[in-house]
Amino acid sequence: MTLQGWGRTARAETLASRPERQREVASLLAAPEAEPGLIAYGGGRSYGDAALNSGGATLLTQRLNRLLDFSPDTGLLVCEAGATFQDFLRTFLPRGYVAPVSPGTAFVTVGGAIAHDVHGKNHDHNGSFGDHLAWIELLLPDGRTLRASRDEEPELFAATIGGLGLTGVILRAAFRLQKAPSSHVVVRERRLPDLQSFMAAFAEIRRQATYSVGWIDGAARGVQLGRGILQTAEYATGAVPPASRARERRMPVDLPGIALNRHSVRLFNEAYFRQVPAAGRDRVLPLEKFLYPLDAILDWNRLYGRRGFYQLQCVLPDATAERGLPALMERIAEAGAASFLAVLKTLGRRGHGYLSFPMPGFTLALDLPARPGTPALMADLEATILDHGGRTYLAKDACLSPAGFRRMYPDLPRLQEVLGRVDPSGRMRSDMARRLQIHGAA
Amino acid sequence: MTAELWVVLGASSSVARAFARAAAEGGADIVLAGRDQADLADTAADLRLRTGRHVECLDFDAAGFEDHDAFVERCWRIAQGRRLNLFFAAGSMPDQDAAMRDFRLARSILEVNFLSVVSLLNRLEPGLRAQRGGAVVVLGSVAGDRGRRKNFLYGSAKAGLHTYLQGMRGRMLADGVRVVTVKPGFLDTAMTWGLPGLFLVASPQAAARASLQAAGRGRDEIYYPGFWRLIMLIIKLIPEAVFKRLSI
Numbered sequence: 001m002t003l004q005g006w007g008r009t010a011r012a013e014t015l016a017s018r019p020e021r022q023r024e025v026a027s028l029l030a031a032p033e034a035e036p037g038l039i040a041y042g043g044g045r046s047y048g049d050a051a052l053n054s055g056g057a058t059l060l061t062q063r064l065n066r067l068l069d070f071s072p073d074t075g076l077l078v079c080e081a082g083a084t085f086q087d088f089l090r091t092f093l094p095r096g097y098v099a100p101v102s103p104g105t106a107f108v109t110v111g112g113a114i115a116h117d118v119h120g121k122n123h124d125h126n127g128s129f130g131d132h133l134a135w136i137e138l139l140l141p142d143g144r145t146l147r148a149s150r151d152e153e154p155e156l157f158a159a160t161i162g163g164l165g166l167t168g169v170i171l172r173a174a175f176r177l178q179k180a181p182s183s184h185v186v187v188r189e190r191r192l193p194d195l196q197s198f199m200a201a202f203a204e205i206r207r208q209a210t211y212s213v214g215w216i217d218g219a220a221r222g223v224q225l226g227r228g229i230l231q232t233a234e235y236a237t238g239a240v241p242p243a244s245r246a247r248e249r250r251m252p253v254d255l256p257g258i259a260l261n262r263h264s265v266r267l268f269n270e271a272y273f274r275q276v277p278a279a280g281r282d283r284v285l286p287l288e289k290f291l292y293p294l295d296a297i298l299d300w301n302r303l304y305g306r307r308g309f310y311q312l313q314c315v316l317p318d319a320t321a322e323r324g325l326p327a328l329m330e331r332i333a334e335a336g337a338a339s340f341l342a343v344l345k346t347l348g349r350r351g352h353g354y355l356s357f358p359m360p361g362f363t364l365a366l367d368l369p370a371r372p373g374t375p376a377l378m379a380d381l382e383a384t385i386l387d388h389g390g391r392t393y394l395a396k397d398a399c400l401s402p403a404g405f406r407r408m409y410p411d412l413p414r415l416q417e418v419l420g421r422v423d424p425s426g427r428m429r430s431d432m433a434r435r436l437q438i439h440g441a442a
Numbered sequence: 443m444t445a446e447l448w449v450v451l452g453a454s455s456s457v458a459r460a461f462a463r464a465a466a467e468g469g470a471d472i473v474l475a476g477r478d479q480a481d482l483a484d485t486a487a488d489l490r491l492r493t494g495r496h497v498e499c500l501d502f503d504a505a506g507f508e509d510h511d512a513f514v515e516r517c518w519r520i521a522q523g524r525r526l527n528l529f530f531a532a533g534s535m536p537d538q539d540a541a542m543r544d545f546r547l548a549r550s551i552l553e554v555n556f557l558s559v560v561s562l563l564n565r566l567e568p569g570l571r572a573q574r575g576g577a578v579v580v581l582g583s584v585a586g587d588r589g590r591r592k593n594f595l596y597g598s599a600k601a602g603l604h605t606y607l608q609g610m611r612g613r614m615l616a617d618g619v620r621v622v623t624v625k626p627g628f629l630d631t632a633m634t635w636g637l638p639g640l641f642l643v644a645s646p647q648a649a650a651r652a653s654l655q656a657a658g659r660g661r662d663e664i665y666y667p668g669f670w671r672l673i674m675l676i677i678k679l680i681p682e683a684v685f686k687r688l689s690i
């Protein structure tokens with residue numbers, strides 16, 4: 001069958017299996033069909049080719065989604081690798097617990113959260129997902145199943161966090177939920193006129209606010225470059241409106257390519273900016289709506305039409321972000337690759353995995369509709385990111401060069417060392433691993 | 443209100459899992475019955491965490507008829523005052539050509555899909571009638587509506603099942619026991635994964651919800667998705683003289 005990344009630019013023809021029981025996984029990995037290599041595919045929310053394996057086998061984990069154990073005292077939750085943040089939220093938020101780190105969509109699985117060491121809107125406080133992971137049960141490429149944690153098999157543990165699924169198939173994981181004082185948050189929104197004031201505002205609140213995220217008007221240029229809305233959120237105290245589960249909507253069709261042009265994007269962004277009054281506003285929202293604003297429209301990626309889109313997410317260190325971010329944004333605006341909202345967040349520290357994305361600094365994420373010139377633009381942006389000592393987030397990536405990748409992720413040799421030990425015959429394979437030459441040059 | 447207990451048979455099936463979840467969310471306690479105890483234990487843990495209901499697991503081999511007395515007795519013991527309901531999802535659809543060559547395989551199709559329900563319901567009937575209520579929901583199949591060249595072994599087992607359930611429905615009617623035959627079209631489960639020629643495949647969750655709802659509404663026979671009623675009506679109307687020539 002054909003599988004694709006969330007951006008719909010990367011596609012793969014692959015032999016897919018979809019186990020429903022734990023013990024099927026080992027036999028699928030050992031099967032002759034997996035000879036040309038296998039990769040796990042969770043929620044399919046990575047944008048590029050991380051979960052794709054052209055010409056090889058793919059193991060869909062979505063049916064392995066059971067919650068297995070929870071201790072209210074320690075907050076420790078054990079679950080199967082295909083369980084999603086939606087499962088956690090629906091089951092545990094009513095009981096006063098929340099995932100300590102959550103990506104911007106609830107359809108991400110635990111396996112995917114580990115394999116990219118995902119971060120949320122609270123990285124300065126809570127770090128990334130790997131920081132809360134107690135242990136994983138991993139099916140190794142050679143068919144053995146073992147448990148890895150900071151104490152047991154620590155190298156394998158660090159290699160698997162952010163390890164792009166290449167160390168084996170995660171079967172189960174245990175991580176700690178956190179107490180949530182409320183099911184709602186008070187979201188404070190304010191307008192910021194340009195990038196400089198945006199970054200200054202972040203510097204002020206990043207250590208205080210429980211959650212923070214910035215939405216940038218990707219179409220604004222000149223003195224308005226980087227203008228946008230800063231959201232900060234704190235758990236509500238006192239009574240909140242009764243819960244009502246929002247209806248899910250679908251994108252019924254792929255939007256035709258021309259629907260998204262620089263004029264429509266400009267109009268949309270202007271409206272988004274203006275909806276927050278100049279004096280700012282406070283709103284009480286269900287946590288779900290704040291954390292996962294796009295989840296109400298199930299397949300919003302069809303907005304970009306059949307040709308799909310790329311997402312660029314990078315982090316630039318605090319020291320260089322002030323110069324680097326405008327350089328990136330100007331280059332994109334110049335190319336007329338007007339983007340809808342771009343997202344700006346701060347990151348607080350490095351992650352535990354060898355290929356973890358976070359480092360202290362600013363992270364910018366934006367969509368670039370796929371057009372003939374986009375890959376060239378991406379190459380330009382890669383150079384700018386490298387010049388500023390930053391790195392590209394592999395969960396979003398479909399374009400990075402093997403050389404750029406090596407400079408951004410200097411701990412790659414440590415991952416390679418573990419792979420050489422647990423997967424000498426290269427049972428685990430993916431399009432991303434081939435593109436980035438993770439197992440070495442072909 | 444009487445507390446409800448649903449015994450879910452063939453509980454490793456994704457439809458069964460979804461049914462158990464929906465029933466537990468509706469406030470029922472659950473017995474998961476099947477052959478893969480490790481798998482059932484995982485599902486039981488999941489149900490307990492998500493719904494807070496009481497969940498137990500039982501060993502159950504649909505074709506192990508000699509153990510069915512003991513199984514039925516354990517069900518009643520577990521029920522203890524709660525009203526017993528059954529959801530039957532055990533089924534098997536091996537390759538028809540293989541089953542034509544190997545009678546043991548052909549027989550197992552009949553045993554798992556048809557005889558197992560006869561064996562269980564015959565034994566459960568007195569108790570069900572005595573409790574004067576409860577529902578028996580069984581997954582049949584559109585394949586049982588007509589004998590197709592390509593899949594008639596499985597189809598004939600389901601046809602036998604449908605007919606048996608019709609009789610049982612009447613037999614227990616006066617005692618308020620409802621018998622619901624669910625005839626799914628194509629469901630997106632392990633049974634059909636990777637098979638060619640499927641269309642309009644429905645999710646196991648939706649099929650499970652429709653089954654539970656049918657029980658609540660006291661329906662006799664439903665097709666799921668509902669448009670299969672029309673498709674099967676047309677297929678049943680094709681004269682046998684024509685149908686026998688169709689290589690479907």
Ligand SMILES: Cc1cc2nc3c(=O)[nH]c(=O)nc-3n(C[C@H](O)[C@H](O)[C@H](O)COP(=O)(O)OP(=O)(O)OC[C@H]3O[C@@H](n4cnc5c(N)ncnc54)[C@H](O)[C@@H]3O)c2cc1C
Nearest residue numbers: 042043044045046104109111112115118119164165170395
């Ligand atoms: C709208 C949206 C918002 C997002 N917001 C954020 C955000 O705020 N922060 C952030 O960090 N990311 C964010 N992401 C990216 C997303 O969190 C990551 O791409 C994540 O890895 C997706 O998980 P998945 O379950 O969909 O996995 P997939 O995309 O299916 O796979 C991703 C990787 O995980 C591996 N994998 C999956 N399951 C297993 C397993 N069982 N064993 C081993 N390897 C496995 C795959 O092989 C692959 O390498 C966002 C994505 C979207 C679409």
Ligand SMILES: NC(=O)c1ccc[n+]([C@@H]2O[C@H](COP(=O)([O-])OP(=O)(O)OC[C@H]3O[C@@H](n4cnc5c(N)ncnc54)[C@H](OP(=O)(O)O)[C@@H]3O)[C@@H](O)[C@H]2O)c1
Nearest residue numbers: 452454455477503504532533581583626628629631632633
């Ligand atoms: N999928 C479809 O399109 C479709 C369409 C129409 C009807 N149906 C019916 O729906 C029901 C559920 O099937 P499914 O699609 O979910 O397929 P499935 O995943 O194969 O489920 C069938 C279940 O039956 C169990 N089973 C098989 N032999 C058994 C035995 N001897 N004793 C006890 N349990 C046994 C299997 O578990 P173990 O192997 O662990 O025992 C399995 O969990 C079946 O009755 C099927 O005929 C399915």
